[in-house]
Amino acid sequence: MKIMKKILSILLVVMMVVGLAACGQEAQPAATGGNGPNPAAPSEPAQKGNDRLVVGFAQIGQESGWRDAETWSILNAAEEMGVDLKFSDGQQKQENQIKAIRSFIQQGVDVIGVAPVVETGWETVFKEAKDAGIPIVLVDRMAAVSDDLYACFIGSDFILEGQNACKEMARLLNNKGNIVELQGTVGASAATDRMKGFAEELKNYPDMKIIASQTGDFTRAKGKEVMEAFLKAHPGEINGVYAHNDDMALGAIEAIKDAGLKPGVDIKIVSIDGVKAIFEAMVAGEANVTVECNPLLGPQFFQVCKDLKEGKQVPKWVKSEEGIYRQETAAEDIKTRKY
Numbered sequence: 032m033k034i035m036k037k038i039l040s041i042l043l044v045v046m047m048v049v050g051l052a053a054c055g056q057e058a059q060p061a062a063t064g065g066n067g068p069n070p071a072a073p074s075e076p077a078q079k080g081n082d083r084l085v086v087g088f089a090q091i092g093q094e095s096g097w098r099d100a101e102t103w104s105i106l107n108a109a110e111e112m113g114v115d116l117k118f119s120d121g122q123q124k125q126e127n128q129i130k131a132i133r134s135f136i137q138q139g140v141d142v143i144g145v146a147p148v149v150e151t152g153w154e155t156v157f158k159e160a161k162d163a164g165i166p167i168v169l170v171d172r173m174a175a176v177s178d179d180l181y182a183c184f185i186g187s188d189f190i191l192e193g194q195n196a197c198k199e200m201a202r203l204l205n206n207k208g209n210i211v212e213l214q215g216t217v218g219a220s221a222a223t224d225r226m227k228g229f230a231e232e233l234k235n236y237p238d239m240k241i242i243a244s245q246t247g248d249f250t251r252a253k254g255k256e257v258m259e260a261f262l263k264a265h266p267g268e269i270n271g272v273y274a275h276n277d278d279m280a281l282g283a284i285e286a287i288k289d290a291g292l293k294p295g296v297d298i299k300i301v302s303i304d305g306v307k308a309i310f311e312a313m314v315a316g317e318a319n320v321t322v323e324c325n326p327l328l329g330p331q332f333f334q335v336c337k338d339l340k341e342g343k344q345v346p347k348w349v350k351s352e353e354g355i356y357r358q359e360t361a362a363e364d365i366k367t368r369k370y
């Protein structure tokens with residue numbers, strides 16, 4: 032993860048130097064790396080009208096290894112596809128993402144991409160983009176708006192991910208046992224639907240039940256904190272952990288070890304994303320399953336943006352294809368993982 036963050040910051044600096052030199056814009060404050068969001072519009076409007084695609088992207092933040100991989104994919108694809116990218120890090124705050132979208136509208140970009148940190152509260156600013164004739168593309172998370180306010184959603188079927196996680200947990204527990212659930216960010220479509228999918232599938236296993244469920248906000252630190260509380264509240268009762276992402280599962284693994292138990296053995300671990308660190312945990316026997324959620328959406332995102340700029344029809348949902356990875360094959364699988 033540290034290497035990924037290093038690559039990200041180098042890539043971002045290179046992009047800004049090259050990009051700014053190319054379009055002659057004065058330097059902008061760093062858009063990520065903890066300097067906060069970059070909602071301020073640079074003085075120069077986007078050079079629309081030429082054939083260079085100009086895209087604004089309002090990223091959520093840097094909360095997980097998955098998010099870093101997605102950011103890397105978007106920065107790298109912009110570089111490779113010759114896109115003039117305006118990138119903003121919202122630090123997991125919706126108001127920062129909304130400010131960034133307004134800034135992109137002011138700059139007159141061709142397309143605006145956003146990974147909505149939560150599902151609600153987007154109608155007004157999406158309407159402003161529509162009135163300005165700038166299409167919105169939702170990346171990796173949904174927004175609860177009418178269909179006419181966004182052109183396309185590029186991302187996973189979170190309900191299916193939750194259903195698959197439950198089936199894997201049933202296999203690990205022989206259809207019987209108590210599960211604790213680490214939810215993602217409250218109000219995020221990825222959390223809401225992963226919870227829904229798991230709960231729906233759980234109805235098929237009458238001897239399995241969720242005895243505690245709480246948000247860990249998709250972060251490793253909070254995942255550990257919540258798991259410590261679960262272990263105190265339910266001593267000796269927990270057979271499995273279902274985490275909405277790998278980062279929270281990795282935090283739970285730390286908490287289980289601190290409690291003198293063996294994660295992956297005494298308590299089975301099922302999570303979602305497929306980041307490298309969870310493969311390392313599976314190789315060490317400390318995690319059991321990860322349901323893949325592909326973050327490498329950069330190329331698909333900019334292809335949709337190019338099609339929109341050229342006036343082409345785009346699908347309403349560009350669905351990511353994903354697999355399920357288990358401890359038994361992790362030592363082999365890890366060799367070909369890209370993130």
Ligand code: GZL
Nearest residue numbers: 094095097171172221249276
């Ligand atoms: C899923 C994405 C989620 C990941 C988390 O598309 O929105 O957000 O599962 C990330 O790791 O924080």
